[in-house]
Amino acid sequence: MVKLTKRAVEAAEAKTKDYILWDEELPGFGLRVFPSGKRSYIVQYRQCGRSRRMAIGLHGIWTAELARREAKAQLGRVATGDDPAEERQEDHRAMTMKQLCERYIQDLEDGLILGKGGRPKKQSTIDTDIGRIKRHVIPLMGSRRVKDLTRADMVKIMRDIIAGRSRIVVKTKKLRGKSIVKGGPGTATRTLGLIGGILTYAIDLGVIDRNPTHGIKKPKYKVRERRLTEAEYGILGQLLIEAKKNEQFWPSTDIIRQIALTGCRRSEIINLKWCDVDLSGSCLRLSDSKEGRSIRPVGLPVIEFLEAEHKTATGSYVFPGYGADTAFGGFPRQWNQLLNGTPLEGVTAHVLRHSFASIGNDLGFTEITIAALLGHAKGSITSKYIHVLDATLITAADIIAGYVDALLKGARFQESAYSLDRVTRKNTMSEFLAGRDARTSR
Known part of the structure; x- marks a missing residue:
């Protein structure tokens, strides 16, 4: 044993095997000498009946005196009950954000991550979440230890995404397909929300005890406010008439018309099955919409179309694909082919849904009625015990669908909010009461 000084350390000779030179003044402080000649300061102690050894650092980076002070500390x-070696090992084993994301994705795909209403997330949502994780979360923070993440880190990541620092071109599954990931305020807001969900998952695992995303102000992104004008409905109707002459565009023309007449989401119409269609109840009983189970009242023009199609239907899907009992898969491509180079270029299927809601508002229907027609959570009809819908909802669906159908055929209306017109209201009431009297007298 010698006192470990600069001279003593540099005089220590390398041997065929590594060995430890202990300090004579500070028990537990030593120098490990390797056959290569490399020297490392160490500290050794006993805790809970076990001998523990921990490296301080290499000689040259650490001086003998600094290493002695660190060993004393x-x-x-240790004298107060801590176990520095164990803490260091835990630090080395600490989960990184990439490791957490990989575990989250596995549980997500296994249906263990619950979304709205305590239900497993839909596959489309899972695909979107995985895309954001791989394109934004892991590239920007994958190497960071989860337990070290701070609110400031979250703010920086959000700003990086807004600034487009995670911008990348990604190959898709389609032939020569690619997706340009740009970032921006909307992407930043959604990604930060996803990170918050992942970190809440980490809390459930016991990895952390607080969520650093809580309370962060997110940028407001532009809400889709585009709606079709009456003239644009006429243009769309004419495009559909012309396209229907070409068998190439079947069944996209019918899908577009039904989205416009129902206000349903694109995926809900494309994946619509005959078992979801209730012709006598004038509704669609969707078992797997974005909001879970959902009952959608639909207007008479829709029912008449479905009745005609049902007579010749052979498969499960209302709009079948070319494979064995599959939904039609060519809609996105045909949508673009139909609208590119026209006054409606850039219009999305969501615009038809928003336009349906806007017309409902123009016609004087309440927000809750429109929400019920669209399948929004605040107005959704989800009870499996409901077999007969409120006549008010059927009437609303008839009026809005009839109005949109007329616009697609080129009609122009003098007054949109005719549902509040007193003469119309009296006539409607008289017709209703007359019908009731007629049924009673039978």
Whole structure:
């Protein structure tokens, strides 16, 4: 044993095997000498009946005197009951954000991550979440230890995404397909929300005990406010008439018309099955919409179309694909082919849904009625015990669908909010009461 000084350390000779030279003044402080000639300061102690050894650092980076001070500090912690070596090992084993994301994705795909209403997330949502994780979360923070993440880190990541620092061109599954990931305020807001969900998952695992995303102000992104004018409905109707002459565009023309007449989401119409269609109840009983189970009242023009199609239907899907009992898969491509180079270029299927809601508002229907027609959570009809819908909802669906159908055929209306017109209201009431009297007298 010698006192470990600069001279003593540099005089220590390398041997065929590594060995430890202990300090004679500070028990537990030593120098490990490797066959290569490399020298490392160490500290050794006993805690809970076990001998523990921990490296301080290499000679050259650490001087003998600094290493001695560090050894004293760590041995002092041991005297108070701490275990520095164990803490360091836990630090080395600490889960990174990439490791957490990989575990989250596995549980997500296994249906263990619950979304709205305590239900497993839909596959489309899972695909979107995985895309954001791989394109934004892991590239920007994958190497960071989860337990070290702070609110400031979250703010920086959000700003990086807004600034487009995670911008990338990604190959898709389609032939020569690619997706340009740009970032921006909307992407930043959604990604930060996803990170918040992942970190809440980490809390459930016991990895952390707080969520650093809570309370962060997110940028407001532009809400889709585009709606079709009456003239644009006429243009769309004419495009559909012309396209229907070409068998190439079947069944996209019918899908577009039904989205416009129902206000349903694109995926809900494309994946619509005959078992979801209730012709006598004038509704669609969707078992797997974005909001879970959902009953959608639909207007008479829709029912008449479905009745005609049902007579010749052979498969499960209302709009079948070319494979064995599959939904039609060519809609996105045909949508673009139909609208590119026309006054409606850039219009999305969501615009038809928003336009349906806007017309409902123009016609004087309440927000809750429109929400019920669209399948929004605040107005959704989800009870499996409901077999007969409120006549008000059927009437609303008839009026809005009839109005949109007329616009597609080129009609122009003098007054949109005719549902509040007193003469119309009296006539409607008289017709209703007359019908009731007629049925009673039978």
